[in-house]
Amino acid sequence: MLIWIKKCKQNSKDKPPFFWTLFYWRRNNNLSNKKLGIITKNNIKQKLKPYLTLKLLKLCIMMIFHELFIYFLVTFPPSIIPDRPYPLRIIDYLLLNKTSFIANPYTLIYCYIYAGFLAHNMNYVYNKILVAATVILWIIENNFLFNDPIINSKVNIIKNYLISLLFDTSPLFNHPYFSTSPSEFWGRRWHQLLRECFIELGYLPISSLLTNNNKTLGHIMGSLASFILSGIFHEYIIISLFGKITDSIQ
Numbered sequence: 001m002l003i004w005i006k007k008c009k010q011n012s013k014d015k016p017p018f019f020w021t022l023f024y025w026r027r028n029n030n031l032s033n034k035k036l037g038i039i040t041k042n043n044i045k046q047k048l049k050p051y052l053t054l055k056l057l058k059l060c061i062m063m064i065f066h067e068l069f070i071y072f073l074v075t076f077p078p079s080i081i082p083d084r085p086y087p088l089r090i091i092d093y094l095l096l097n098k099t100s101f102i103a104n105p106y107t108l109i110y111c112y113i114y115a116g117f118l119a120h121n122m123n124y125v126y127n128k129i130l131v132a133a134t135v136i137l138w139i140i141e142n143n144f145l146f147n148d149p150i151i152n153s154k155v156n157i158i159k160n161y162l163i164s165l166l167f168d169t170s171p172l173f174n175h176p177y178f179s180t181s182p183s184e185f186w187g188r189r190w191h192q193l194l195r196e197c198f199i200e201l202g203y204l205p206i207s208s209l210l211t212n213n214n215k216t217l218g219h220i221m222g223s224l225a226s227f228i229l230s231g232i233f234h235e236y237i238i239i240s241l242f243g244k245i246t247d248s249i250q
Contacts (some may be wrong), residue, residue: 010178042165045141050084051166059131060092062124067116078107086111119173122191130165137162203228 082089126210140159170192179185207222238244 044167048134048138048141052131052138055127055131055134059124059127059219062127063122065120066124069113069120073110073114073117076110078104078110080104081106117243119176123173126193133162194230198226198229202229 059194068086105168109116135160140155140162172191174189174194176185176189179189202225203222207218210218
């Protein structure tokens with residue numbers, strides 16, 4: 001929604017429809033005609049069946065791990081649950097000299113496993129979407145035509161979008177466990193869906209203000225702005241799920 005407001009402010013005469021915000025999570029909304037032609041010429045219809053088979057096999061394996069994650073997290077919760085979030089307890093200890101339970105080894109292990117489950121669950125849901133998109137594209141490719149040229153043009157738009165999604169879009173998580181540095185982890189491997197939104201709304205506006213004076217400072221402050229937006233986004237999710245801010249969740 002913020003990107004839509006930004007677009008409207010930049011072009012007040014021709015306001016883009018709000019539903020186009022659905023496409024802003026991707027760097028390239030549309031394939032170029034040249035690239036689309038190359039992909040189409042490579043017999044995409046023949047690629048769909050092995051592609052779908054591979055995705056279904058991957059989804060089955062992910063489903064097994066998904067159930068194992070849930071079984072462990074539900075069956076073996078930590079016996080002691082802190083009353084305040086971990087970062088706030090660290091602040092209490094450092095600034096207020098307030099003794100507070102931080103974490104025992106098992107709680108830390110449990111939290112690491114839970115974090116792994118969250119990442120796995122998002123990837124699991126995303127792979128379900130990819131399987132559904134592959135099935136829809138396979139149906140369209142198998143002579144899914146109407147007599148109405150207007151409907152056919154709309155179907156063609158959907159087809160091009162699905163081809164772009166399946167064959168020209170970065171993965172949701174690009175093997176984050178292979179990261180060699182924090183910048184590589186956050187910049188190129190972790191949660192690629194929202195990366196472009198955070199860059200456009202946080203990094204670019206702030207870094208552009210400071211680039212003329214100090215390019216390094218502009219990069220640092222722009223990255224910080226992106227993390228602040230990410231924090232606000234996660235806090236919004238918590239409020240939406242629980243109706244409470246982070247500090248009040250028990």
